[in-house]
Amino acid sequence: MSFPLVRMRRLRKTEALRRLVAETVLTPDDLIYPMFVCPGDDVCQGIGSMPGVNRYSIDALVEECRKVADLGVPGVILFGIPEKKDALGTEGYSPKGIIPRAVRAVKKALPNLIVMCDVCLCEYTSHGHCGILEKGHVHNDATLELLARASVVYAQAGADVVAPSDMMDGRVLAIREGLEEAGLDDVILLSYAAKYASAFYGPFREAADSTPQEGDRRGYQMDPPNFREAMREVAMDVEEGADMLMVKPALPYLDVLSAVRQEFDLPLSAYQVSGEFAMIKAAGQQGWIDEQRVMMESLISIKRAGADFIFTYFAKEAAALVGGR
Ligand code: PBG
Numbered sequence: 001m002s003f004p005l006v007r008m009r010r011l012r013k014t015e016a017l018r019r020l021v022a023e024t025v026l027t028p029d030d031l032i033y034p035m036f037v038c039p040g041d042d043v044c045q046g047i048g049s050m051p052g053v054n055r056y057s058i059d060a061l062v063e064e065c066r067k068v069a070d071l072g073v074p075g076v077i078l079f080g081i082p083e084k085k086d087a088l089g090t091e092g093y094s095p096k097g098i099i100p101r102a103v104r105a106v107k108k109a110l111p112n113l114i115v116m117c118d119v120c121l122c123e124y125t126s127h128g129h130c131g132i133l134e135k136g137h138v139h140n141d142a143t144l145e146l147l148a149r150a151s152v153v154y155a156q157a158g159a160d161v162v163a164p165s166d167m168m169d170g171r172v173l174a175i176r177e178g179l180e181e182a183g184l185d186d187v188i189l190l191s192y193a194a195k196y197a198s199a200f201y202g203p204f205r206e207a208a209d210s211t212p213q214e215g216d217r218r219g220y221q222m223d224p225p226n227f228r229e230a231m232r233e234v235a236m237d238v239e240e241g242a243d244m245l246m247v248k249p250a251l252p253y254l255d256v257l258s259a260v261r262q263e264f265d266l267p268l269s270a271y272q273v274s275g276e277f278a279m280i281k282a283a284g285q286q287g288w289i290d291e292q293r294v295m296m297e298s299l300i301s302i303k304r305a306g307a308d309f310i311f312t313y314f315a316k317e318a319a320a321l322v323g324g325r
Contacts, residue, residue, distance in 0.1 A: 023304070024300055024303050024304045026296070026299050026300055026303055026318065026322050027072075027322060027323065028071060028072035028073050028074070028318075028319035028322065028323040029072070029074055029309075030299075030303060030307075030308070030309045030310055031073050031074075031309065031310055031312060031315040031318060031319055032073070032074070032075050032076065032077055032114075032116065032269070032309060032310070032311045032312070032315065033068050033073055033075075033076045033077070033312070033313075033315035033316060034076070034077045034079065034311055034312075034313060034315075035056065035061060035064065035065070035076050035077070035078055035079070036053070036054070036055040036056065036078075036079050036080075036081060036207050036208065037055070037056060037057070037058060037061050037078055037079070037080050037081065037098055037099065037102040038055040038056065038057060038080075038081040038098070039057065039081070039082075039083050039098060040057040041057055041059060042057060042059060042060055043055065043056060043057035043060055044056055044057075044060050044064075047203065047206060047207045048206065049202070049203035049206050049207075049274070049278050050203045050206075050207060050274055050277060050278055050281070050313060051281045051285065052281070052313075052317075053207065053277075053313050055081060055207065058098075058101055058102050058105050059105075061078075061102055061105070061106065062105050062106055062109045062110075065106050065109070065110055065113055066109065066110060067316070068113070068315065068316060069110050069112070069113045071315075071316055071319040071320055071323060072319055072323045073315050073316065073319050074113070074114050075113060075114025075115065075116060075160070075161075076106075076113065076114070076115060076116065077116040077117070077118055077161075077163060077311060078099055078102055078103065078106075078115065078116070078117050078118065079118050079123060079207075079208055080092070080097065080098040080099040080102070080123055080124070081098065081123060081208060081209065082097065082098055082123065082124050083098070085124055085125060085126040086124075086125070086126055087125060087126055087127065087132075087133065088125070088132060088146070089121035089122075089123075089124035089125040089132075089146065090124065091124050092120075092121050092123065092124035092125075092146070092150050093146055093149040093150035093153055094153070095153050095156070095157075097124075097153070099117055099153075099154055099157070100153050100154060100156070100157035101157075103115055103117065103154060103157040103158050103159050104157050104158055107157075107158040114160045114161065115158065115159050115160055115161070116159065116160065116161035116162070116163050116190065117151075117154040117159045117161070117162055117163065118163050118165050119147055119150050119151050119154070119162050119163060119164040119165065119166070119175070120147075120164065120165045120166045121143065121146060121147070121150075121166065122166075122208070122210040122212075123208045123209075123210045126213070127212065127213045127214065128210050128211055128212040128213050129212050129215075129217070130143070130165075130166040130167065130168070130217065130220060131143030131146075131166060131168055131220070132146065136214070136215070137219070138168075138219060138220055140168050140169055140170070140220075141170070143166065143168050143171075144168055144170055144171055144174040145174070147164055147166060147168065147171050147174060147175060148171075148174045148175050148177065148178030148179075149178065151164070151175045151178055151179060151187075151189075152178050152179060152182045152184065155179060155182070155184045155187040156182070156184070159187070160187070160188060161187070161188040161189070161190050161244075162175065162179075162187060162188070162189055162190070163189075163190040163191070163192060163246070164189075164191060164192060165192040165195060165248075166220070167192070167195050167217075167220040167221050167222070168220065169236075170240070171191075172189060172191050172236075172237045172240035172241055172242050173240035173241065175189060176189060176240065176241040188243045188244065189241065189242050189243050189244075190242070190243065190244040190245070190246060190269070191237040191242040191244070191245055191246065192246045192248055192271070193230075193233050193234040193237040193238075193242065193245045193246060193247070193260075194222060194230035194233050194234055194245075194246075194247045194248070194253070194256055194260065195221055195222060195246070195247075195248045196221055196222045196223070196224050196248065196249065196252075196253060197216065197217050197218045197220075197221035197222060197223065197224070198221070198224065198248075198249050198252070198273065198275070199275065200249045200252070200273045200274070200275030200276055201249075201273055201274060201275060202274065202275050202278075203274035203275055203277070203278045204273065204274035204275075207274065224252075227255065227256060227259070230247070230253075230256045230259075230260070231259065231260070231263060234260050234263075234264060235264075238264060238266060242266065243266065243267070244266055244267040244268070244269060245260065245264065245266050245267070245268050245269065246268070246269045246270065246271055246311070247260055247268070247269075247270050247271075247307075248270065248271035248273060248311075249270075249271060249272070249273040249275070249276060250270035250271055250272040250273070250276060250298075250302045250307070250310065251272065251276050251298055251301070251302065253270075254301065254302070254305040257270050257302070257305045257306050257307060258305045258306050260306065261305070261306025261307075262306070267308045267309070268306060268307055268308050269307055269308060269309045269310065269311060270302050270305075270307040270310055270311070271310075271311040271312075272298065272299070272302060272310055272311065272312040272313070272314070274313065276298070277312070277313040277314065280294050280295055280298065280314075292317075292321065295314050295317065295318060296318065296321070296322075299312065299314065299318055
């Protein structure tokens with residue numbers, strides 16, 4: 001035999017052929033845009049470590065959401081920056097807090113845009129931890145009640161999805177119970193099921209001003225070396241009534257994402273977090289990588305690994321690119 005029996009390169013010859021045999025396709029429908037809401041009027045304030053991402057006051061947020069929807073992106077997830085923080089994270093579950101007000105405004109202007117709310121206390125607590133502190137320790141069970149309260153308040157404001165990201169044990173059940181008791185039985189619960197204690201959250205913490213004053217989040221978020229533990233976390237949330245799942249961060253945990261995809265049938269998402277975004281932006285700005293291609297390659301790899309949809313700060317740019325709008 002003097003020639004290769006199989007010539008794989010035949011199917012790679014032209015752009016059209018490559019499109020024809022592409023096994024994974026990214027569309028705007030796969031994307032959720034994370035957004036930061038802050039107090040004030042007409043505010044659009046940049047975030048140093050996240051070029052192109054801003055904090056918006058509610059009026060400006062609505063206008064930005066309109067652009068997101070026009071690009072064909074089906075939904076956003078909102079993070080709140082409160083007027084003031086306190087030890088109990090009160091503004092996180094106050095019906096007059098920044099998030100319920102933002103949800104009402106966005107849903108009124110854009111009823112078809114999916115509005116998700118991150119449920120966690122770290123943006124609202126003065127100490128920056130994701131729950132109530134007792135003797136320097138995050139108290140699991142005391143935090144559950146507040147997470148449930150926040151979820152009910154966001155759902156009553158019109159949120160389609162509540163997404164707990166705190167990693168307390170039992171939060172999915174506590175939130176589900178809270179929603180049912182409030183008669184909110186059709187609100188979707190998306191659990192940040194396998195969320196790692198990651199250094200990739202750095203830029204987010206600048207954006208939300210939520211770096212813990214003391215200590216870190218390793219007592220509740222998962223330890224990066226662990227895989228089987230992620231499967232237990234996910235199984236627990238499924239049992240407690242989660243409707244959708246998330247693995248976070250995305251790129252460093254594609255093995256976990258892929259395994260969760262194989263083991264569980266719930267809709268599955270991945271969060272391409274702030275540090276993943278910042279690295280691509282920074283290297284792109286230096287001219288060290290082709291930013292647009294690396295953006296697409298990373299998003300496609302997350303989808304190929306098993307994500308049905310992706311939380312990404314690139315949502316607008318990627319949607320504009322693949323959606324042709
Ligand atoms: C709240 C929360 C965080 C992120 C999403 N929800 C921060 C954290 O856990 O420290 C990070 C998102 C990102 O980095 O883009 N707990």
